[in-house]
Structures are given as structure tokens and as C-alpha cells.
Amino acid sequence: MIPALLFVGAVFLTNIYTATAILIVALFGLVAFYAVVEKRLHKMHFGTAVAALVLGGLTLAVRDPLFIKYKPTVIYAVFALIITTSHFIGERVVMQRLGHKTLQMPEELWRRINMAWALFFAGCAGLNAVLAVSLSDEHWALVKTFGFTGLMFVFLLAHIPFVHRYLPEDGKPG
Numbered sequence: 001m002i003p004a005l006l007f008v009g010a011v012f013l014t015n016i017y018t019a020t021a022i023l024i025v026a027l028f029g030l031v032a033f034y035a036v037v038e039k040r041l042h043k044m045h046f047g048t049a050v051a052a053l054v055l056g057g058l059t060l061a062v063r064d065p066l067f068i069k070y071k072p073t074v075i076y077a078v079f080a081l082i083i084t085t086s087h088f089i090g091e092r093v094v095m096q097r098l099g100h101k102t103l104q105m106p107e108e109l110w111r112r113i114n115m116a117w118a119l120f121f122a123g124c125a126g127l128n129a130v131l132a133v134s135l136s137d138e139h140w141a142l143v144k145t146f147g148f149t150g151l152m153f154v155f156l157l158a159h160i161p162f163v164h165r166y167l168p169e170d171g172k173p174g
Helices: 002-013 016-037 043-062 065-085 094-099 107-134 137-157 160-166
Strands: none
Touching (some): 002 016, 016 043, 016 065, 043 065, 065 094, 107 137
């Protein structure tokens, strides 16, 4: 959360471009921290840092506030498309591929959860598109950082009634 907090703070104290540069540096700082403390490359943080470098670099090159605000719309839409496409390509849907080591559930439940996530990301894309043109840079940064994160957390919690019986009780996959 530290890189996100630094980003939002920088948006309010400076501007969205400086905040983008700070976010990139903070994310690579996080990667370096884990490399020193755990003596390993944390793949998720490294991937996030590289994505921020590429997308943030584009933001700094284009220097258009709407560009930075619409990037999440495109990313959410791509996630929705990939997740939806997995219903037709491959043996397992994306969510099953991501969670199959943790949860052993019937394929039909995986497919429902997968479609729910596809719809969720499509909804996030639409919501972000509306907010991108409706909110100031500062307010959009707050909503993007905390609102969408909270929305995703609530959406994840909404899955509990459907997957609770498949959750491992002893820490091992069900």
C-alpha cells in the first residue's frame, strides 16, 4: 500500500505526472526491499513495477491527464476480455487456472466465478470511464486507489457463500 499512498499524496501535493514518476520509483523500491530482505525476486511486485514503468512511461511521454485516467478502463476491459475468452479457449477458465492449487471445486462453479469476474471487470471499465471525465485528477486518484480496491475486496468477499465449503480447513488444498 505504500506505493499507492505515495501516489495519492503526490497527486494532491504536486500533479499526476510527478505522482506517476513517484509511483514507478516506489514500486521498484518495493522490489528492491524484498530482494534485500527476503533475498528473492517477488514476481508479483516486479511485474507490477514493470507494468507501471511501461504504462507510466507512456503517461509521462503523452502528458495527457485523460490518458492516465483511461488506462485503467483499458486494463479492466482487457481483463474482462481475457477472462471471457477463457470460456472458449483452453481446458480451464482463467480463475480455475489461478486457484486450482488452493481450491478444488466443480468445473461449473469455476466457470460461474470466472464469468462473474469478467462482468466485474467490464463493470469497472465502464465505471472508470465515467469517473475519468467526471472527477478532478485528485478525486479520481482517490477513487481509483481506494474505491476500486475496496470494490474488489467486497466483490471477493461476496464469493464466500459459494466457495466456503471448498475452502481448506487445515491449510491444505481441498
